Amino acid sequence: MQRIIDTHIHVWDLQRAAYPWLQNDTSVLNQTWHIEQLNEGREQAGISYGVLVQASSNLEDTQLMLETAYQTSWIKGVVAWLPLKDPNATLEILEVQLLKEKYCKGIRHQIHDEQDSKWLLQPAVIDSLSILEEKNIPFDVVAVLPEHIETALAVAEKVPDLKMVFDHLSQPPIKTKEQFGRWGELMKVAAQHKNFYAKISGLGTTSGDFENWSATDIKPYVHFALQHFGTDRCFCGGDWPVALLAGSYTKVWNVYKEVINDLLDPFDSDKVFYSNAQHFYNL
Structure with a gap:
């Protein structure tokens, strides 16, 4: 039985x-x-x-995830939200609550919903990210545009010891079948930073072909990530329930298993499905 940690599950109420x-x-x-x-x-x-992942930029969403984790034996972590534009509030919430929470394992902000693709580079946000760096709390980057990857690269220059993971492989160009264009150039650069990781998730919806996407469609992009980030800095997520737009949860995981088990031997596939996630989120 293959061990798998799904590092990207949402709940919302x-x-x-x-x-x-x-x-x-x-x-x-x-x-x-x-x-x-x-x-x-x-x-x-x-x-x-x-692992439960932030679905809205408010503390109510974080509270819902934490309650769900306490009530669900197989949930081992929560990627929470913090008001990063306010470093004082960020530090206070961490010290008063989240650092004491056994389930709080990371932080995320929906940067793809912000009008400014450079949102993370605001001085106050950088100050908050520096607090995460100091506390050894990783950050999930939702990059849907090349500009978001460029911004993450700039963050890595300013906050070099902050561990970051690119959710959904930063939306590779599966839809256009481009191999690998601007996305590839930027992800190659990111892969050279030891603190950038790649999350193989959300690829069914990224494909644009909700009905018919398959292992063949995503395999070049998964291979690219494994090749450049290596088998120690990639892990997987199902992106439920968003992924349901492109088929069942079982289909998502069957496709990921088919691709990764074809590309890697059992030792390395176990790292990608299990131990890398355990290490990154300190589960």
Whole structure:
């Protein structure tokens, strides 16, 4: 039985927190999603453990994730949110609550929803990221544009010891089948920084072909990530429930398993499916 940690699971409750990105969304996503709804899919996909990831820029969302973690034996970590534009508040929340939380394992901000692609480079945000660096708390980067990767590279210059992971492989050009263009150039540069990691996740929705995407479509991009970041700095995430737009949770994991087990031997695939995530998030 292959050990797998799913490092990218969302829950949200429309009665508990605000989710601005869901306004006017007409898909299956615009409803409350509880962790129990994943039970059957998790068993079918053979997932050992999971990490909950921030879904909105407010503390109510973080509280919901922490409660869910305490109530769900297989959830081992939470990637929370902090008001990074306010370093004093960031430090206070960390010291009063999150540093004492056994489940708080990382921080994320939905930078892809900010109008300014350089949002992370604001001096106050850099100060907050420096606090994360000092406390050894990793940061999830949601890069959907090449400019977001450029911004992350600039952050790495200013906060060199901050561990960062690119969620969803920073949206590779699967849709256009480009190999590998501007995305590839920037990800190659990022891979040269020892503190950048790559999360193999969200590739079904990235493909643009929700009905028919397959291992063949994503394999070149997964191979690229493994080649450049190495088998010690890549790990996987299912991106539930967002990934449901492009098929079942089981399909997502079957495709990832097919690709990674084809590219790697059992020793290295175990690192990508399990131990790298354990190391990065200190699970």
